[in-house]
Amino acid sequence: MRLENWADTDPATPPSGVCATFTHDHRPYRLTLDERHHAASARMDPAVADLPVLFLDADGPLIPFAAKPHRRPEGFTTHRLLTPRWTRAEQERLSRTGRPHARVKPLRVWADPTLGPRLPLGHYQAVWATTWREEANEYLADLFGLPRLPSATLPEHADTRDRLHRPGRTKPHWKLPYLLDYAQGRPFAWVDDEANDADAAYLERIGYPAPTLLLTADPRTGITARDLDALARFAHACPRGDVHLWRISAPWPDPPARS
Numbered sequence: 001m002r003l004e005n006w007a008d009t010d011p012a013t014p015p016s017g018v019c020a021t022f023t024h025d026h027r028p029y030r031l032t033l034d035e036r037h038h039a040a041s042a043r044m045d046p047a048v049a050d051l052p053v054l055f056l057d058a059d060g061p062l063i064p065f066a067a068k069p070h071r072r073p074e075g076f077t078t079h080r081l082l083t084p085r086w087t088r089a090e091q092e093r094l095s096r097t098g099r100p101h102a103r104v105k106p107l108r109v110w111a112d113p114t115l116g117p118r119l120p121l122g123h124y125q126a127v128w129a130t131t132w133r134e135e136a137n138e139y140l141a142d143l144f145g146l147p148r149l150p151s152a153t154l155p156e157h158a159d160t161r162d163r164l165h166r167p168g169r170t171k172p173h174w175k176l177p178y179l180l181d182y183a184q185g186r187p188f189a190w191v192d193d194e195a196n197d198a199d200a201a202y203l204e205r206i207g208y209p210a211p212t213l214l215l216t217a218d219p220r221t222g223i224t225a226r227d228l229d230a231l232a233r234f235a236h237a238c239p240r241g242d243v244h245l246w247r248i249s250a251p252w253p254d255p256p257a258r259s
């Protein structure tokens with residue numbers, strides 16, 4: 001599966017195999033099923049080519065940012081992080097609100113260090129799919145007992161300009177095209193507090209050619225035993241090819257807005 005900017009190609013002679021077109025961030029894209037491209041993909045490490053991908057969001061699935069602010073969830077530890085991205089965002093916010101010289105307070109993060117060992121990482125190629133981007137390995141991996149992971153490419157401009165992930169959205173999440181590009185037609189599980197029915201409908205509509213699990217995590221609790229069980233069962237079902245699309249929804253209508 002290939003993701004390309006439609007504007008980069010000649011629209012008068014589209015190649016065969018185009019299975020979907022869509023507009024993202026005011027630019028037209030198309031997804032193409034192309035086995036030759038799949039086989040030749042330079043990014044595909046042979047060691048992981050047969051594994052399903054596990055796309056991990058951080059805010060929500062790992063960090064229970066919507067938990068009651070004064071009640072740390074059981075088993076979690078408290079950390080205060082001053083990451084470059086958080087510092088930049090806070091400095092911009094303070095400038096906007098007329099306090100450009102105010103001290104930036106660290107971001108409080110609750111982390112469960114037992115989560116990593118409980119994830120079925122041996123059955124997946126685990127990949128960050130978070131706006132923490134390269135900071136996820138440096139600041140989060142150790143706190144959650146996770147190894148260093150590769151990152152799906154999520155352009156910096158996308159999450160700031162695109163508001164399609166707001167509650168109630170009916171179009172695919174802004175991350176989804178980039179995850180499909182990374183997965184290259186492989187089975188994948190996507191754990192994100194913002195995954196919703198629009199994403200499942202989109203995967204059905206384009207006829208994604210491999211089993212998928214969309215797991216909407218609860219940002220009040222982070223990944224739960226139910227979610228771990230679903231990930232383990234999905235990993236075992238994938239090799240038999242008898243799964244098309246699993247949609248594990250959250251028991252709430254829509255999570256609070258935060259990427």
Ligand SMILES: [Mg+2]
Pocket residue numbers: 057058059060061192193194258259
């Ligand atoms: Mg999130």
